[in-house]
Amino acid sequence: MKNLPSVLLIDDETGFQEAFTESLKAESKKKLFQLELASSGKQGLAIINKNNKQGRKTFAFIDIILPDLQGDKLIEEVDRENNNTKGILISAHKSDLELKQITNKYDWLIDSISKPLNKDKLKNAVNSFIGNSDLSTFNYASLDQGTAEFLLQETKEIKSLMKRTVEGIIETGERLQRVKQRLQHGEFMTWVENEIKCHYSTALHFMRVWETFGEQKEQIADVGINVSVLYLLSAPSMPEQLRTEIVEMAKAGNPVSFAEAKRLKKEYTARESNDSLAEKQESITTIDVTANSESAQLKTSQLKSSEKQQIVGIIPKAKPEPKFWNLGKHLLYCGSAQDPEFRDILPETVSLNVGFPDSQFWSKEFLFTVDAKSTLIFHSVFQDLDLVTLRNIIKNSIELCTESEDKIVFSFLPYPEMLVLADNLKCQCFVAESDFKRCQDVVIFWKSLHNQS
Incomplete structure (x- = not known):
C-alpha cells in the first residue's frame, strides 16, 4: 500500500464520508489506490505532508467547512511546488461559480464538486487521477488503438487548456x-x-x-475580453460589424462588459430592422389588387403622373412564417404563452413552469398559463447572469422538481441551451417564444446538435 497513490477525503461529516467510501468501494478492491479519510483540516494536512515526504501522489477532496483549519486556509498551506498533490474542492454552501473562483487560483486544484455527492463525477475524477481506463465511463474499447490513444492524449491536453483564458478557449475549440x-x-x-x-x-x-x-488568437488573447463576452461575440446571431466594433474597442483599451455587449447588440439589431423597414417603404409603391377595376385604373393613372413614385410590381401576399416547430419530443411555439394556439396544446398540469419576462410582461398570470407543481421566474435581472450560472440554476431546478418524462413549460427562452438541459434530463418541453429570430436560433442550434440540415 505504501507506493499506491492516495485518494484522501478531508471532511468532518460522517454521512458524507460513508457515501464517499461506498461510492469507491468496488474500485478500492482493485488495489489501484489507497483510500484515506481525515475529519479535520490539520489531520488532512498532516496526511498530505506525510505522502509528499514518501513520494506518494495524493488526490485530496477538500471540504470548505472544517474544524480547526478551514479548507481555504488548508489550501494555502499545501506546498504548491510539489507535483505529487492534486485536489478537488467540495462544498454544500458555496455556488459552483464561487468554487470555480477558488480553484482557478491554484494550479493543483483541478475541479470542484457541490454536495450532495455525484457518484459518477467522483469515479471519473479518481479515474483521471490514477490513469486507469477501466474506471472510465467512455468506451475506449470500441475504438481502434490509434483513435483511442489520440483521444486519451487530447483529453489530457484539453483539460489543461480549459484552465487558461481566451487563448486556451480558442485552442480548446480547435482541438474539440x-x-x-x-x-x-x-x-x-x-x-x-x-x-x-x-x-x-x-x-x-x-x-x-x-x-x-x-x-485572431494572438491579437485578442490579451486585450481584456471577458469570456462571457467572447461567447456572445461568437454566437451566430451576432452581427459581423458589431462584433468587429466590440473587438476594436477592446484593442483600444476599452473592453465592454457582458451586459453592455448585450445592450449594444439589442440596439444594433433594432436599428438595423428599422432602417431596413424605412428603406422598403421609401422605394416601393404597391397596387391594391383587391380594389375594383375602375379604382385600380384610377390609381395607376395617378401613379404614372407622379415622378416621385415608381411601381415596381404587384407584391404577392408573403408566405406566413411557421408558428410551431417539433424539435424531437419538444414543441416550440412562436408567440405568447397566453395565445390560445399555445394553450390548446399544453397538458393540464406540468411539473415545472419557467418564465423569463421582459419589462412588458412581468405578471405571473401572463407567464404561467397552466397549473404546475413548481414555478421559477427570472425578471430582467437574469440578463446580468453569465450563461454558466444561469445554466446551473436551471439544471438544479429541473433535477429537483422533475423526474424523467415530466413536462416543462418555458415562457420565453433567452438561450437555446435551456432546451438542451431539459432534453438531457429526459423531460418534454413546451416553449413559447415571441421573438421569431430567437425561435430560428433555437431551431438552428437544435439541428446543429443533431447534425440535421
Whole structure:
C-alpha cells in the first residue's frame, strides 16, 4: 500500500464520508489506490505532508467547512511546488461559480464538486487521477488503438487548456473540432460529457469561439475580453460589424462588459430592422389588387403622373412564417404563452413552469398559463447572469422538481441551451417564444446538435 497513490477525503461529516467510501468501494478492491479519510483540516494536512515526504501522489477532496483549519486556509498551506498533490474542492454552501473562483487560483486544484455527492463525477475524477481506463465511463474499447490513444492524449491536453483564458478557449475549440471529426455520430457528445466533464453546449461555445477568432488568437488573447463576452461575440446571431466594433474597442483599451455587449447588440439589431423597414417603404409603391377595376385604373393613372413614385410590381401576399416547430419530443411555439394556439396544446398540469419576462410582461398570470407543481421566474435581472450560472440554476431546478418524462413549460427562452438541459434530463418541453429570430436560433442550434440540415 505504501507506493499506491492516495485518494484522501478531508471532511468532518460522517454521512458524507460513508457515501464517499461506498461510492469507491468496488474500485478500492482493485488495489489501484489507497483510500484515506481525515475529519479535520490539520489531520488532512498532516496526511498530505506525510505522502509528499514518501513520494506518494495524493488526490485530496477538500471540504470548505472544517474544524480547526478551514479548507481555504488548508489550501494555502499545501506546498504548491510539489507535483505529487492534486485536489478537488467540495462544498454544500458555496455556488459552483464561487468554487470555480477558488480553484482557478491554484494550479493543483483541478475541479470542484457541490454536495450532495455525484457518484459518477467522483469515479471519473479518481479515474483521471490514477490513469486507469477501466474506471472510465467512455468506451475506449470500441475504438481502434490509434483513435483511442489520440483521444486519451487530447483529453489530457484539453483539460489543461480549459484552465487558461481566451487563448486556451480558442485552442480548446480547435482541438474539440478535431476530435469531433474523428468520431462517429453521437459519440462526440458522450466523449465530451464523460471525459472532458463539461456540458455539450459548453463544447459548442468553445468550437464557435475557435471558428470566429481562430485566426485572431494572438491579437485578442490579451486585450481584456471577458469570456462571457467572447461567447456572445461568437454566437451566430451576432452581427459581423458589431462584433468587429466590440473587438476594436477592446484593442483600444476599452473592453465592454457582458451586459453592455448585450445592450449594444439589442440596439444594433433594432436599428438595423428599422432602417431596413424605412428603406422598403421609401422605394416601393404597391397596387391594391383587391380594389375594383375602375379604382385600380384610377390609381395607376395617378401613379404614372407622379415622378416621385415608381411601381415596381404587384407584391404577392408573403408566405406566413411557421408558428410551431417539433424539435424531437419538444414543441416550440412562436408567440405568447397566453395565445390560445399555445394553450390548446399544453397538458393540464406540468411539473415545472419557467418564465423569463421582459419589462412588458412581468405578471405571473401572463407567464404561467397552466397549473404546475413548481414555478421559477427570472425578471430582467437574469440578463446580468453569465450563461454558466444561469445554466446551473436551471439544471438544479429541473433535477429537483422533475423526474424523467415530466413536462416543462418555458415562457420565453433567452438561450437555446435551456432546451438542451431539459432534453438531457429526459423531460418534454413546451416553449413559447415571441421573438421569431430567437425561435430560428433555437431551431438552428437544435439541428446543429443533431447534425440535421
